[in-house]
Amino acid sequence: MRSTVLIVDDHPSFRATARMLLELEGYEVVGEAPDGETAFTLVDELRPDVVLLDVNLPGLDGFQVASRLSAKDRGPAVVLVSSRQASDYGPLVGTSGARGFIAKADLSRAALEEVLAA
Amino acid sequence: MTGLRPALLGIGLLGVLLAVCAVGVQLTSEEGTTADAVLVAGIMASYIGTGLLAWSRRPHNLVGPLLCATGFTYMLNTLCVSDVAWVFTLGSVTGSIFFIVFAQLVLTFPTGRPADRLELRAIQAGYVLALGVPLLFALVSPELEGMSIAETPGNLLLIADIPWLASAIDVAGSLSGVAIIVLIAALMLRRWRAATATARRLLTPILLCGGILIVLLAAVLLADLVVDDGSTAYRALNLAALIPFLLLPFVFLFGLLRSRWARATAVGDLVERVAGRQALRxxxxxxxxxxxxxxxxxxxxxxxxxxxxxxxxxxxxxxxxxxxxxxxxxxxxxxxxxxxxxxxxxxxxxxxxxxxxxxxxxxxxxxxxxxxxxxADLEESRARIVTAGLAERRRLERDLHDGAQQRLVALSLQLSLARAAAAKDPARAQELLDGAQAELEQALAELRELARGIHPAILTDRGLPAAIDALAARSPTPVEVEGVPAERLPAPVEAAAYFVVSEALANLAKHARAQTARVRVDRVNGHAVVQVADDGRGGADPAGHGLQGLADRLEALDGHLEVVSPEGEGTTIRAEIPCASS
Incomplete structure (x- = not known):
């Protein structure tokens, strides 16, 4: 069965490109959310396997959203993405509860699988 | 204050008239003596004289009126020697009032006003006693002021002769008099203790004389209970009390004169010390x-x-x-x-x-x-420049992140997609590459705009005229550039002038609703004078974010920004930037 993905990012252009790329590479993108609050609703509704979560979001930031999603019972695997580097955020990625981090420009099936396998 | 002078003159004349009457009473009555006549004239003259002087110099201060009132009410005290019944009765009943007026004067110096309710109540009680006790006494005793019936011309207020009541009133009156005197003395001490060093300098001589007098008068009142009023000892004590009483207006005068004397010495010292460059304060x-x-x-x-x-x-x-x-x-x-x-x-x-x-x-x-x-101003504006600089860097980071960086990310992903599609679906790959190119052009345009905001290359390369022409060309409102000096100015001056025009045109486009605008730059007396005027609705706020930032930037160069923006009459922004002579 194909893995299901929810994309959370406030830039529509990134959501569109990421959806194209992930679908091309064999994922099923079940939804998109522009912010944390919408993401919580859609996670409960759609039960995705993976949440691709942007760090810079309006309102709650990606780290806060990641903490709440990871605390859920049988919650999704959260993967943080950003146009910045993971090192820009220091220890925050490690303590957020997310499974890992991918720079947006490096997004690919291989990168995603590597993070999820870790 | 025009009405004050005639009023004071009137009071002075009244004083002279009453003093003549008082002297007449002393000289024509059996009891009075020439010495008493001189004393009453002296006391009235000194109190009313100094009182009028103080009144004229400090019309809002009550010390002058109180001094005058003391002089007038003292006159009442001397009437009881009269051989005329009504004058005698009047003098006997009102003879103690002067003491309370005087106590009020000493207690409330230098303002003449009670400081709080306690002082006010003490003074009020004093007046009630000073008038009430002699009045009650007169109703029930034919003898007044300790004089036997034979010595008096007659008490006109007498209702019934009740000796036990009269002596009870006498004792009670004297005791409450002492209590009031002690209270007033305590209030004076309280005033002195609460006074600052400066105020004490002024208060000490007044309170000292007043204090001595109050102690003596208390003694007179007590002696009244134990010795015969007509005795030599009593008269001596009474006279001793009059000496500080006579002294007080002179102390007051001395206070005024000392102020002049102090001015002569202290200010003389001041001039020397100031000349000696000691700390002025x-x-x-x-x-x-x-x-x-x-x-x-x-x-x-x-x-x-x-x-x-x-x-x-x-x-x-x-x-x-x-x-x-x-x-x-x-x-x-x-x-x-x-x-x-x-x-x-x-x-x-x-x-x-x-x-x-x-x-x-x-x-x-x-x-x-x-x-x-x-x-201090520079320190403040420097702090604002640093803060504004930080905010500007945050904005730049934000603009880069949300703009060019996002577009480049998308570009990278689109290229990945195009590569994946290239072999299987060349048409799709072509489509993706077209999208990628559009994304790249957008990113370039945004980067150019951003770079221009940091420092316009055209300004460095081609100078102020070309840079201002470029600004005018980009402005959505038609802008006429009336003139810009062709010669190069120091780089910071050119940059400041450029940003004045840039900020002014940006504000104009956002807020002014103008039809046209004019820009000119002149060199005047070693200054670059930049002027941007529009025909819009005016009302620009010089303390607004952009204009304050400009003012700070100019201040750092010793320059100056002026915003004239009356409501409905357009806005003129004028900046003067000194051009360093090098």
């Missing part, structure tokens, strides 16, 4: 005996006072109970103010003299204060 504080003195310097150009440290100060308001300010003028020019304790208002002449002596030194100090004020 300390010298003035010494001369006024007020260690809390502060100096405020007037900056004419900025219409504000600054302290010695160059920071803005507000002068105390005229109704401030603690502090007051005296202006310091050099010729006709206001140079500053001496801020001092409110109590020094009582020695206004001294303060004025100190202000006069300090004027030249303060004029010099003002230059220094002006420099300090400029340093």
């Amino acid at each position: 300390a010298a003035i504080a010494d001369a006024l005996s007020d260690p809390t003195v502060e100096l405020a310097y007037w900056l004419e150009a900025e219409q504000r006072f600054v302290g010695e440290d160059g920071r803005s100060v507000l002068l105390p308001s005229p109704d401030d109970p603690e502090r007051a300010a005296a202006p310091v003028r050099h010729g006709d020019v206001l140079v500053g103010a001496i801020v001092h304790e409110r109590t020094l208002d009582e020695e206004r002449e001294l303060v004025t003299a100190a202000a006069g002596a300090a004027a030249l030194a303060m004029e010099n100090g003002r230059l220094e204060a002006e420099l300090r004020a400029r340093v």
